[in-house]
Amino acid sequence: AFILLELRALHLLGHSYFIINELIKSRDTANTLFHLANQEESFEYAALSEQILAKIDIAETKYESAKNRLNAILPILKNAENHFYVQAILIDLSHIALYENKYNESIAYLLEAEKEYQEHPVRPRVAMVIMSCMINVYSRVGNFEKASEYALKSVSEFKAMNDLMGYVNGLLQLSNVYSRQGDTVKQI
Secondary structure: OHHHHHHHHHHHHHHHHHHOOOHHHHHHHHHHHHHHHHHOOOHHHHHHHHHHHHHHHHHOOOHHHHHHHHHHHHHHHHHOOOHHHHHHHHHHHHHHHHHOOOHHHHHHHHHHHHHHHHHOOOOHHHHHHHHHHHHHHHHHOOOHHHHHHHHHHHHHHHHHOOOHHHHHHHHHHHHHHHHHHOOHHHHO
């Protein structure tokens, strides 16, 4: 029980350092987590340490390394039924594809994340992130019909959740879609 607590704490610490942009501390913590997880034969936490390292790779624009890490750990986390991180990895893979201007690949990862979320709705915020990413990618490829469909869905869901900030953000995304279409009446 103590080891599991230590693994969880290291995982949270590694993510916390990443969030505050302390990449060296985040990497060191993830490496410590990786070694402890391997000693304890915890494949899930070893995979989660790799996920932190992949996020660092993304931040440092080492996309090939990040993709390799994420693709290697995805089946491990699926097997562990860690649905939240499966969804997070699919979103990260989508971001990498987007950065590489591989829009169809980005959309495919997002559709997989959306399907995974619909089967295992762990955290509602994930659905909002997926929708926001869909709006962005569909707008970039000029599929404004799909972009506005996701934007309207996002606005509706945030409103139903009484999430004012999300609702306003959704309206701004919808406004941007209408702007890119040249529909100033709807934008206003």
